[in-house]
Amino acid sequence: MFVTSFVVATQSTMLIRLVLTVLVVLLVIALRPAGIFRRRVNAFAAALGCILIAVHPLAKDVPLDSLPTEVTGDVCSPVRTGPTSVRFTVCAPTGKYAIRTKTGSSFNYLDRVRVVSDFTLPEPPRNIGEFDYQAWCRFHHVRALSSPNAMVELVDSGRNDIGKFITTVRLWIDARCESGLPSETAPLASGILLSITDDLPFELQEAFGRTGTVHVLSTSGMHISVLVASIGTVLIWAGRTSTAAAGLGLSIIIGFASGGGPAPIRAVTSLVARLGARFLMRPPEPWHLLCLCACAAMIRDPFVVMDAGAQLSFQAVSGLIVASPFADVISQRVQQSPAISIKVSLTLMQGILVSFVVTLITAPTVAYHMQHLSLISPIANLPVGFLSEWALIIGALAVFLGEIPGLGAILWTLLHGILSGLIFVANTLAELPYSDVATGVSSPIFVILTCSVMTAIFIIVGKKISKGIAVAQPSYFVPWSPSKPIL
Amino acid sequence: MPTSDDVADGTRGLRISLSVFKNGKFLRYVDMFRKVVLVFTFLIFQGCQVYSRGVLTVTCIDVGQGDAVLLAFPNGKVWLVDAGGTPAGDTEAGTDQGHRNVLPVLRAKAIQSLDVVVMTHPDEDHIQGMLAIARHVPVGRVYWNGFPGSRTEQRVRKQFQQRGTQVELLTAGSMTHVGDVDVHVLSPPAKPILGTRSPENENSIVLLLKYGSKAILLTGDVEAAGEQRLLSTSRLELRNLSLLKVAHHGSDSSSTPEFVRWTHPQIALISCGKRNRYGHPSKDVLKRFERIGTELYRTDECGMIEWSSNGQTEAISTMLPCNENAPRNAQGVQN
Numbered sequence: 001m002f003v004t005s006f007v008v009a010t011q012s013t014m015l016i017r018l019v020l021t022v023l024v025v026l027l028v029i030a031l032r033p034a035g036i037f038r039r040r041v042n043a044f045a046a047a048l049g050c051i052l053i054a055v056h057p058l059a060k061d062v063p064l065d066s067l068p069t070e071v072t073g074d075v076c077s078p079v080r081t082g083p084t085s086v087r088f089t090v091c092a093p094t095g096k097y098a099i100r101t102k103t104g105s106s107f108n109y110l111d112r113v114r115v116v117s118d119f120t121l122p123e124p125p126r127n128i129g130e131f132d133y134q135a136w137c138r139f140h141h142v143r144a145l146s147s148p149n150a151m152v153e154l155v156d157s158g159r160n161d162i163g164k165f166i167t168t169v170r171l172w173i174d175a176r177c178e179s180g181l182p183s184e185t186a187p188l189a190s191g192i193l194l195s196i197t198d199d200l201p202f203e204l205q206e207a208f209g210r211t212g213t214v215h216v217l218s219t220s221g222m223h224i225s226v227l228v229a230s231i232g233t234v235l236i237w238a239g240r241t242s243t244a245a246a247g248l249g250l251s252i253i254i255g256f257a258s259g260g261g262p263a264p265i266r267a268v269t270s271l272v273a274r275l276g277a278r279f280l281m282r283p284p285e286p287w288h289l290l291c292l293c294a295c296a297a298m299i300r301d302p303f304v305v306m307d308a309g310a311q312l313s314f315q316a317v318s319g320l321i322v323a324s325p326f327a328d329v330i331s332q333r334v335q336q337s338p339a340i341s342i343k344v345s346l347t348l349m350q351g352i353l354v355s356f357v358v359t360l361i362t363a364p365t366v367a368y369h370m371q372h373l374s375l376i377s378p379i380a381n382l383p384v385g386f387l388s389e390w391a392l393i394i395g396a397l398a399v400f401l402g403e404i405p406g407l408g409a410i411l412w413t414l415l416h417g418i419l420s421g422l423i424f425v426a427n428t429l430a431e432l433p434y435s436d437v438a439t440g441v442s443s444p445i446f447v448i449l450t451c452s453v454m455t456a457i458f459i460i461v462g463k464k465i466s467k468g469i470a471v472a473q474p475s476y477f478v479p480w481s482p483s484k485p486i487l
Numbered sequence: 488m489p490t491s492d493d494v495a496d497g498t499r500g501l502r503i504s505l506s507v508f509k510n511g512k513f514l515r516y517v518d519m520f521r522k523v524v525l526v527f528t529f530l531i532f533q534g535c536q537v538y539s540r541g542v543l544t545v546t547c548i549d550v551g552q553g554d555a556v557l558l559a560f561p562n563g564k565v566w567l568v569d570a571g572g573t574p575a576g577d578t579e580a581g582t583d584q585g586h587r588n589v590l591p592v593l594r595a596k597a598i599q600s601l602d603v604v605v606m607t608h609p610d611e612d613h614i615q616g617m618l619a620i621a622r623h624v625p626v627g628r629v630y631w632n633g634f635p636g637s638r639t640e641q642r643v644r645k646q647f648q649q650r651g652t653q654v655e656l657l658t659a660g661s662m663t664h665v666g667d668v669d670v671h672v673l674s675p676p677a678k679p680i681l682g683t684r685s686p687e688n689e690n691s692i693v694l695l696l697k698y699g700s701k702a703i704l705l706t707g708d709v710e711a712a713g714e715q716r717l718l719s720t721s722r723l724e725l726r727n728l729s730l731l732k733v734a735h736h737g738s739d740s741s742s743t744p745e746f747v748r749w750t751h752p753q754i755a756l757i758s759c760g761k762r763n764r765y766g767h768p769s770k771d772v773l774k775r776f777e778r779i780g781t782e783l784y785r786t787d788e789c790g791m792i793e794w795s796s797n798g799q800t801e802a803i804s805t806m807l808p809c810n811e812n813a814p815r816n817a818q819g820v821q822n
Contacts, residue, residue, distance in 0.1 A: 126549040126790035126806055127588050129595025202586060210623075371594045433625060438594035 067119045067144055071097050072155065075111045079167060080198060081174075085148065090115060095143035098122075101150045108167045111157045117150035129371050170194055176399045180412040185419035191217040192388055192419075193395050195261070204423060207430035208384075209370065212359060212377025216388040220313060221267040224251045226389045227396060228271065244275045262310035265300060266293040266317065286321040290314065308369040312362050319358035327354050348382070355381040364450040367439035376435040380426075387422040394418060543668055543698045544795040545730060548592050549786040549806070550584040552760030552767070553612035556705055556732060557592065558696070561797075562666030566603040568694065568705055572615025572639070574765075585619030592791070593624060600625040605657070606643065607707030608691040609636020614643050621646040630657040632675045632692045657692055659720070667798070671695040673721050680712050688735060689713040695724060699798020702727075704750065706734035706741070714746040728752040729801065730794055733776075737768020737785075747775045754782045754794065754803060761787040784810060 073092030080087045090097045090113060099115055107113060122137040122145055137145075157164070174196060177189040187199040195218045197205060208214040215222070228247035235243045248271065255268035270293050294314065297304045304310045330350040334343050356378040367373050374380070398411035429435060441447070546557040550571025558566040571584035593601075604626050606614050620626065621643060629647045631640075633656040644654050661672040674693035683689050691707025704725065709717070714734070717725060731752035734741035736759040755776050759767040768785065776783055782803075784792045790806030 124790075124807060126786075127592050128791060128806065129591030129593075130588065131591075202583060206586065371591065431622070434599070437599060438597040 067121070068094075069118065070114065070116050071119070072112070072114045073097070075107055075109055075113060077109070079107050079109065080196070081171070089142065096141050097144055097146065098137070098142050099146045099150055099152065100148050101146070101152045102148070107152065107154065108157065108164045112155040114153045114155050115146060115150050116153075117146035119144035119146055121145070170196075173399050176402060177395070180398060180402050180408075181416055181419070185416050185423070188419045188423065189391070189395050189415065192223075192391050193399070195219045204426065207426040210372070210374060210376075210430040210436045211380035211384065211426055212366075212374030212436075213380050213384040213388075213426065215312075215316070216384060218261065218263055218309065219254060219267075220263040221270065221317065222385070222389070223392055224254055224264070224267040224271060226392050227251070227254060230393050230396075248272060248275055262297045262300075262304050262307060263313040265297045266290075266313060269293045269296040286324070290317055290321070293317075308365070311365050312369075315362045315365055316358050319361035320354065322361065323354045323357035326350075351382045351385075352378055355379075355385075361454065364441075364447045364454070367441040368443075368447045371441070372436045372438050374436045376429055376432060380429045380435075383425045384422065384429075387418055387425065391415060391418045391422060541797045542795050543696070543701075543703075543798070544793060545696075545703060545732075546592070547732065547756045547758055547784075547786060547792040547794075548588055549790045549792075550588045550616065550758070552736065552763040552765070553584060553616070554607070554707070554732075554736070554758045555584070555589050555613075555616060556758075557596075557598075559596075559598075560665045560668050561698075564602045564665050565598050565600075566605065566665075567601050567620065568605040568692075569607055569613040569707070570604075570616030570620050572611045572613060572617075574610075574612040583616070583619055585616030589616050590619055590623060598624075600627070602627045604629045604647075605692055605694070606631040606640070607693075607705075608632050608687045609634060609640035610687060610708060611637060611639055613708070615639050617643040618646060621650060621652075626650075626652045628652065629654040630692065631655075632657065632690050634675070634679065634687050634690050636687055659693075667698060669697040671697070671721075671724065673717055673724075674707075674709060674713060676716065676720075680716065683710065683712045684740065685710060688740075691734075693717060695721070697724075698796060701729040701796045701798060701801065703730040703732075703794075704728050704752075705732045708735040708741070710735060710738075710740045711743050714741065714743055718746060718749060722749070725750050729754065729796070731755045731781075733757045733768070733772070735767075736763075736765070737772045738765070739769035739771050742772045742775060744775055747772075747781075748779060751779055752776075752781050754784065754801075756792055756794070757783065757785045757787075759785060759787050763787070782810070 071090060071092045071094075073090040075088050076091035076096065077089035085100050085102050086107070087098070087100050088107060090099055097115065097119065099117075101115075122134045122142070124134045125132045136142075173194055174190050177193065178186045180186075181189055187197075187201070188204070190196040191200050197217050200217070205214070205217070208217060228251055231246050231250055232243045235246055251268050251271045255264040270289050273289050273292055297310060327350050330346050330353070334346045334350070337343055337346065359374070359377045359381075363373055394411060394415045398408070398415050402408040402411055541561050542559075543561055544557075544559040546559070548555040548557060548571065552574055553571035554569040555571040556568040558568065560566070567589070570589050573584065601620070601624055604617065604620065606617060606629065609631075618639070626647065629644075629652055631644065631654060635641070647654050657672055657675075659672055659674050659676050663670050671694070672692065673695055675690035680686060680689040685708075688708040688710050689712050691709045691713065693707060693709055693713070694705045696703040696705070702724070706714075726749065728750045729752070731750060731754070733755050737757040757768045773783065784803065784805065786792060788807070789809035792803065792805050794801065794803045796802070
């Protein structure tokens with residue numbers, strides 16, 4: 001993922017891309033650092049990523065002679081319905097076009113549409129520190145933007161029943177949240193359940209950003225794990241196979257319903273592979289699993305490597321993998337300890353440790369993309385994560401059971417209370433002095449250097465520590481250990 | 488109640504968990520890492536100090552149709568003069584310029600706190616953005632012109648006071664030294680100018696900064712009567728300015744021919760919105776400056792504009808290419 005981003009960044013000819021592909025594959029095979037990665041899997045992942053980027057039709061740098069007035073192509077992004085307009089991306093042979101229209105929300109993912117509009121080029125930022133939409137568009141191969149009132153005509157939707165169904169489900173869930181909750185908390189429910197943040201007040205989004213907890217607003221592994229675990233708890237009597245099948249089906253539905261972004265794709269792929277490994281009685285290897293998820297995300301969109309959300313999502317999971325040996329040792333102690341107070345303190349310690357490692361690993365990328373770094377994130381993630389998990393469970397129940405008299409009222413009231421608490425916690429923590437600091441990092445070289453240094457430190461330190469843990473816990477699965485015990 | 492055995496068991500669990508961190512080699516690595524971080528932090532801190540020493544920077548933030556000027560003094564102090572906002576009744580109502588434009592600039596410049604905030608006058612397009620500043624940035628002191636205005640202005644003052652920031656009145660005649668820079672307050676007069684079209688604008692806070700051979704005038708929205716008063720009370724100090732923040736977004740109610748001729752600024756900054764409904768800046772005003780050979784920079788064309796000087800020489804940079812004399816400032820680096 002890291003190296004293939006260079007290939008995209010070069011935006012060069014096919015020959016240079018192929019040369020770079022060969023170099024990347026040779027590099028990965030030659031390095032094989034400290035037995036952490038299995039070279040074949042990684043070489044395959046790197047090669048596949050490079051080849052996908054090289055042969056992707058959108059990678060052709062066709063210069064636009066002039067801005068078009070009409071474009072025909074496929075809707076290739078989730079259709080986002082705001083209060084006054086509908087936004088989506090159209091993939092045409094000449095590139096991608098960002099469309100904004102007021103003509104209704106009857107478009108779905110993969111529909112073929114014809115757009116008539118006065119297209120314009122994206123504007124550069126007018127102040128330092130502002131989101132660089134022009135650069136974003138360049139990285140995502142978005143060639144031009146439509147005017148706010150573009151005329152969009154549906155050409156073909158016959159092959160997209162699944163897309164229609166998903167859009168309908170999303171809109172239905174969104175409408176259920178709107179009808180069941182007051183206007184203060186309904187947008188947050190849509191954000192947590194569907195990753196729709198269009199109606200979320202800017203200040204609240206800022207508060208989540210300042211506390212380093214904005215990830216609760218995009219469907220990720222946490223969301224899918226919580227829902228699958230809930231299904232597992234409910235279906236505990238049904239046996240392992242039924243529970244796994246139900247969890248798998250649910251996770252795929254959530255992955256699609258949330259718009260199929262890189263984080264849901266990663267989470268669903270990971271879950272499928274983990275369940276598959278369990279059926280086959282084979283130990284799932286976290287780093288290899290991450291490579292597989294990267295492949296899946298790149299198959300959907302090869303340019304995902306340039307997406308800040310995807311970068312952070314994969315880095316955060318790397319952090320979780322790094323922290324998992326410590327966390328699991330503490331978990332075992334929590335289970336063994338009979339005293340509640342000790343259990344609570346150890347659990348808190350575990351949460352802070354995991355949150356701290358994830359914050360540390362994602363810090364360079366956050367500093368670069370967001371221009372600020374949350375200092376309170378390791379602490380803030382505990383209450384915010386806890387509340388959002390419950391909001392997710394109660395929200396899912398309220399959406400489906402909210403019409404039942406009595407029970408519905410209880411569920412919606414409970415959800416409103418949890419969401420109000422979440423808003424209060426996020427706002428309060430964001431208001432604390434020095435909850436976040438400005439970074440002023442504008443150089444990608446800084447990110448590359450710090451990520452490389454941090455990777456090296458984690459490899460050296462992690463290997464030493466994992467050996468210690470492996471001795472203390474011989475049956476424990478150690479991701480760094482070259483000779484891993486079987487589950 | 489947990490028994491003593493429970494507690495012993497729990498602490499043993501904690502000890503085992505922590506033993507991972509007490510590993511001798513691990514501690515050595517941690518110690519090494521800590522030292523490397525300390526050395527790097529020291530070097531970066533020193534580098535930043537050397538980099539910023541002796542330079543006064545005036546940054547005109549692009550807040551659309553409004554004003555927001557950031558002053559970074561050579562001694563590291565930072566002042567914010569106005570914070571933009573949406574003019575009352577504008578179609579962009581609800582756009583929070585403080586959040587959208589001012590805070591990102593502060594973050595990109597790694598500014599954690601503001602020493603002084605100046606609210607030149609209570610118009611929405613100058614102070615609405617202060618709400619975001621009051622909430623998110625620690626501020627040492629706030630100055631205002633004592634002219635009660637809109638409800639927003641009252642909210643801003645209340646919010647600053649609630650956060651323990653002193654809000655003080657500023658009148659003409661005050662003067663302070665910020666490092667080597669002299670800051671003179673030329674307006675509002677102790678006895679306010681009344682009976683004009685817009686007394687709020689006429690009584691704006693006007694600041695004159697003197698640094699070495701350079702003189703910078705920040706005028707708020709002061710109009711013809713206010714300019715006339717400035718010429719009569721501070722005539723000598725206003726002669727041949729190095730930099731002028733043109734009053735009232737280039738409106739023809741300000742920048743009278745006499746004021747422009749007398750101040751004869753080398754560089755003039757106009758903060759105005761793209762295609763704004765007020766027609767700012769006025770063509771007549773632009774002609775007045777062009778006639779005397781002033782270099783004009785407009786935020787609607789250039790985006791953010793940054794002027795800096797060491798007291799002898801000066802440099803100007805813009806976010807967008809708009810003037811062949813100004814290098815483009817893509818990442819906020821001084822040119």
